[in-house]
Amino acid sequence: MPAKTISAPKTDFCASLLAWFQPELRQMPWRETSDPYQIWISEIMLQQTQVQTVKPYFKKFVERFPTVQALAESPLEPVLKHWEGLGYYSRARNLHKGAQVVVSDFAGQLPQNRAEILKIPGIGPYTAGAVLSIAFQLPEPAIDGNVLRVFSRLYALTDPIDKKPAQIQIEAWVRALIDPQRPGDFNQALMELGATVCSPGKPKCGECPLRVYCQAAQAGNPEAYPRKAGKTQVKILNLQVALLAWQGHYLLKQEKESGIFRDLWVLPWSADGLEALEAQILAETGLKTELGDSLGQVEHTLTHRQMKMALHPGGEYQAPQAPLLPVGWAWYQPGKDAPLAVPVAHQKIFKFLDAHPLLHLMHF
């Protein structure tokens, strides 16, 4: 039997999808609110992060910053601290900036149209669609990787979905099908279908409410979709990290360069070799150090980058008073001092040192 065309029986398509979607079965704190601000926070947190990981962060974040005004008025440091461990910190920085723009340019209310909401830092087409449809019930598509996959299979799309033409085509299809009464549920249902049924490896077509519309399933080859133009190569970054200590405290600096660690506290590091790292520490703190051979390597992988961080001991100061440091540098005892926002990559280094105390003693 050939697949039904989707355009004609739009109401059937929506009814099948929405009958399957039972949000109450997968409880999520952001589904219990209609506050556009909270929905915005949840959508940003859920980018590249799993639902179970996000749940406790979301609760704590909205407790600490209950309104867009509270977030806008907060200094950046506590915002980053509440993001610590979630990764991709540019999301937190943009959220903070975005809250300030909402307060200054939109009287503290998230705008209710696509062109305006896209002016807010950190809100791209996906987040705009998600917030507009879930918070304001506007028929705007929210197309993430799951939706791209589902639609590439529904239409047996041979164009690569990592290229613009296929994405434009899929957006047009979603726009044509979106349920005008329940656009938020429609978008969430599609995403959930992609996450739980129409999965990348082996789609469970037997459980799928859209099977009668699906050209790939009818042809018996859903795994052949989506087509992709090519994978982005993972770039390997070989970094040198300096370990300087004073009585169990490590020397940290607050990252000022633009990049993934901006405003976070990190061990001094360089990609340009030990001499460059020693020179950087001397120039910025006045501390002279000679870094030793690497005592181990810690790895951390981001979407398109793998960091290989070689740990180089620079000695332990014995003086009763900590050597003085300029602003933006600190002596920090992990787990004991007042918390600083340290990215996961560098928290891994502290864990590595904790797990290898002998190695640590031998080299300081």
Ligand code: SF4
């Ligand atoms: S029928 Fe199979 S391939 Fe088609 S949308 Fe459903 S799960 Fe995906």
